[in-house]
Amino acid sequence: MFRQKGSPVYLFSIVLVAxxxxxxxxxxxxxxxxxxxxxxxxxxxxxxxxxxxxLHGFTSSSALIGCxxxxxxxxxxxxxxxxxxxxxxxxVLFLLSALGSYFPEFLFFQKGVATKGLLVAxxxxxxxxxxxxxxASALCPMYIAEVAPASKKGKLVSWNQFAIIFGQxxxxxxNYLIIRSHANDPAVVEWxxxxxxxxxxxxxxxxxxxxxxxxxxxxxxxxxLVLNHRDEEALTVLSNINGEAKAREIISEIKExxxxxxxxxxxxxxxxxxxxxxxxxxxxxxxxxxxxxxxxRIFESxxxxxxxxxxxxxxxxxxxxxxxxVFTVEKIGRKPLLITGSLGMALGAIGVALSNVVNLPAFIxxxxxxxxxxxxxxxxxxxxxxxxxxxxxxxxxxEATAIAVAFQWIFNxxxxxxxxxxYNWSHFFAYALYGVICLVAxxxxxKLVPETKGKTLEDMTSFWRKNxx
Numbered sequence: 386m387f388r389q390k391g392s393p394v395y396l397f398s399i400v401l402v403a404x405x406x407x408x409x410x411x412x413x414x415x416x417x418x419x420x421x422x423x424x425x426x427x428x429x430x431x432x433x434x435x436x437x438x439x440l441h442g443f444t445s446s447s448a449l450i451g452c453x454x455x456x457x458x459x460x461x462x463x464x465x466x467x468x469x470x471x472x473x474x475x476x477v478l479f480l481l482s483a484l485g486s487y488f489p490e491f492l493f494f495q496k497g498v499a500t501k502g503l504l505v506a507x508x509x510x511x512x513x514x515x516x517x518x519x520x521a522s523a524l525c526p527m528y529i530a531e532v533a534p535a536s537k538k539g540k541l542v543s544w545n546q547f548a549i550i551f552g553q554x555x556x557x558x559x560n561y562l563i564i565r566s567h568a569n570d571p572a573v574v575e576w577x578x579x580x581x582x583x584x585x586x587x588x589x590x591x592x593x594x595x596x597x598x599x600x601x602x603x604x605x606x607x608x609x610l611v612l613n614h615r616d617e618e619a620l621t622v623l624s625n626i627n628g629e630a631k632a633r634e635i636i637s638e639i640k641e642x643x644x645x646x647x648x649x650x651x652x653x654x655x656x657x658x659x660x661x662x663x664x665x666x667x668x669x670x671x672x673x674x675x676x677x678x679x680x681x682r683i684f685e686s687x688x689x690x691x692x693x694x695x696x697x698x699x700x701x702x703x704x705x706x707x708x709x710x711v712f713t714v715e716k717i718g719r720k721p722l723l724i725t726g727s728l729g730m731a732l733g734a735i736g737v738a739l740s741n742v743v744n745l746p747a748f749i750x751x752x753x754x755x756x757x758x759x760x761x762x763x764x765x766x767x768x769x770x771x772x773x774x775x776x777x778x779x780x781x782x783x784e785a786t787a788i789a790v791a792f793q794w795i796f797n798x799x800x801x802x803x804x805x806x807x808y809n810w811s812h813f814f815a816y817a818l819y820g821v822i823c824l825v826a827x828x829x830x831x832k833l834v835p836e837t838k839g840k841t842l843e844d845m846t847s848f849w850r851k852n853x854x
Contacts, residue, residue, distance in 0.1 A: 391627040396532070399603045400541050403528045404548035405596040406472055406521040409479050411552025412589055413448065413514050414674075419560025421445045423582035426574075431499035440504070446801045447508040448515035452794035455519020460787025462520065467613075468528045469605045475520035476597030482514025483593055486586035497579065514589075523790040527782065530774035531606035534627060535841040539714040542774050546767030547707045552592075554700035559588050561697055608779060608842070611639045638843040639779065650785060653778050653849035658785055660834055661776050665793035667826040668769040669800050671730055672819035673761045702755055706762035718838040719768050720830055726764020727827035733757025734820035741812035765826075769793075775837040778846035 417424075424444065428436040455475075462471040489507040490496045526542050533541045563584050567576050610619035616636060623632030650658060710722060736753030777785040808815045837845060 388624045389629055391534075391631070392625055395625045396534075396537075396541075399532060400529055400544065402596075402599045402603050403472070403525050404545050405592065405599065406475060406525040407545040407548030408552035408555070409476075409589070409592055409596055410518050410521045410525070411549035411554075412556045412592060413479060413482070413518050413552075414452075415553040415556045416560070416585055416589060417445050417448070418557070419564070420582035420585040423577040426578035427582065428499045428504055431501065431504070434501045434504075436499075436504070442802060442805060444504065444508055444511075446798060448511040448518065449794060449798040449801060451512035451515020451517070452519040452522070453515075453791055453798065454512075455516035455521075456523055456787060456791035456794050457519075458516075458787070459520050459523035459790065460784040463524060463527065463609075463783040463787070467605050467609050468524055468531065469600060469603060471520055472524050472528065472600045473597060475517040475524065476593060476600055478513055478517030478520070479593035480590055480597060482510050482517065483586055483589035485510030485513065487583045487590075519790065519794055522793070523786050526770045526774035527786055528606055530842065531608045532604075532622070532626060535839065535844075536715070538775065539719065539771050539838065540711055542771045543707075543711040543714050543767040546762075546770055547704065547711055550700070550704045550707045550762060550766065554697070554704050556585075556588070557697045557700045560585050563588075607635070608639055611636060612779070638841065641843065650781055650788070652781060653846075654852065656833075656852070657777060657849045658788065661773060661785060661789040662792045663829060664769050664772050664776075664834065665789045666796050667822070667829060668765045669793055669796035670819075671727070671761070671765060671823050671826055672734070672800060672804070672815075673730075673758065673765070674797050674801055699755060699758060702759050703762045706759040707767060709763040710767040713763075714768065714771065715838065718836050719771060720834060720836050722764045723768050723830045723834070724827045726760045726768075727823045727830065729760030730757050730764075731820045731823035731827075733760060734816045734823060738813045738816035738820060741816070772834070772837065775840070775842065775845060776835075778849050779842060780846075782842075 421441070421444075425436070425441050428441070428444070455478075459471065462474065466474070485491065486507060488496075489503055489510055490498075494500065494503045494506065525545050529542050529545060530538055563581055564577060567581070604622045605615075605618070607619035607622045610616070610622070619636060619639075620629075620632055623635050626632075627635065714722060733753045733756035737750045737757065740750040740753065773786055773789050804815065807818075835848065840848070
């Protein structure tokens with residue numbers, strides 16, 4: 386017997402589980418910000434190799450290699466295993482990475498002795514977690530978009546970005562508390578270098594284990610079920626969300642746009658894939674992750690004494706402005722938020738750039754960084770994920786999403802690995818470059834990106850089919 390009236394509680398509960406994947410995404414990518422100094426000091430004590438700044442840069446960003454791998458394979462896994470099982474795989478990888486990063490000596494190395502082999506093992510565990518991040522970054526928005534009603538889709542996918550930023554805020558706070566727990570210890574530096582960074586990585590095991598268990602309790606997405614000829618299961622899920630009458634209507638629409646299970650990636654033309662990939666590229670090359678990953682060091686260079694506390698404050702601001710997107714995306718639309726955010730980020734980035742060539746009070750660059758970050762949080766942060774979840778036609782969504790998200794992680798790696806040398810060479814050039822790119826991003830959205838507000842996934846399939854002819 387199918388439910389005649391949809392249940393908001395049912396929808397909320399399954400979306401809540403999915404966004405824990407977003408929280409883990411944020412947690413895993415930001416945990417390195419508090420741990421990297423202790424990690425650097427630990428491996429600098431190695432006797433069998435020289436732990437250079439270049440090696441530390443690679444170690445700090447090695448998880449991004451896993452993110453690229455995870456994003457690339459997400460389409461294959463999502464199409465063959467399903468969205469739910471792929472998210473479970475991501476949860477297991479998060480858990481293994483947290484435990485392995487805490488104790489990389491497991492089985493093969495002497496505890497507390499830094500060696501070349503131990504560095505390789507540590508990076509392997511971080512890459513493993515990165516694969517989980519890559520899978521979650523592609524699948525969490527996809528899962529939410531495929532279960533959510535059209536009128537709530539943008540808001541619910543935006544909650545995934547909220548969870549990402551919340552995860553970053555949580556880990557900033559956890560790292561701060563871990564260091565504070567030994568603040569009165571005369572040997573606090575030694576403790577941080579030997580143990581503190583390990584505890585920071587271990588803390589991720591709690592949400593990772595919870596996510597892996599809870600994802601087993603949610604249903605598979607109705608669109609995946611229909612594409613695999615499991616209509617009765619799809620009708621059950623859709624009835625629980627929308628009621629039986631609406632559920633049957635949605636299944637009919639899905640079937641109309643999914644005559645074949647798979648189509649060539651360019652079946653709807655080049656532009657749909659190009660726009661999706663460029664949205665991902667712009668989300669990264671505007672430079673936000675360079676700020677998020679190296680926030681403590683940036684604040685320290687600006688003369689801020691308690692840089693970890695300011696990082697937490699920035700996290701609070703970020704999460705507050707993410708809520709702006711959550712509550713306005715269905716009213717204002719996607720494009721206006723992206724364009725406004727791009728212009729605001731340009732203003733903030735140029736403000737930081739100018740402060741490095743003009744003698745200004747310290748609060749000016751700090752305020753500019755906050756503006757830059759806040760504008761990202763109500764625009765490119767959540768809205769890019771909304772677009773990636775909504776833009777692609779049903780029959781190519783898994784593969785197209787995988788390609789777009791892979792582009793995102795590739796450029797994330799490029800930006801993260803080039804920021805420090807570029808920043809050290811010229812603070813002005815680094816932020817002026819990001820400011821100019823923000824302006825180009827606003828122009829790109831204005832000219833080429835379609836508005837998806839209020840449109841179903843099937844509407845977008847029809848839109849691209851019409852525009853590809």
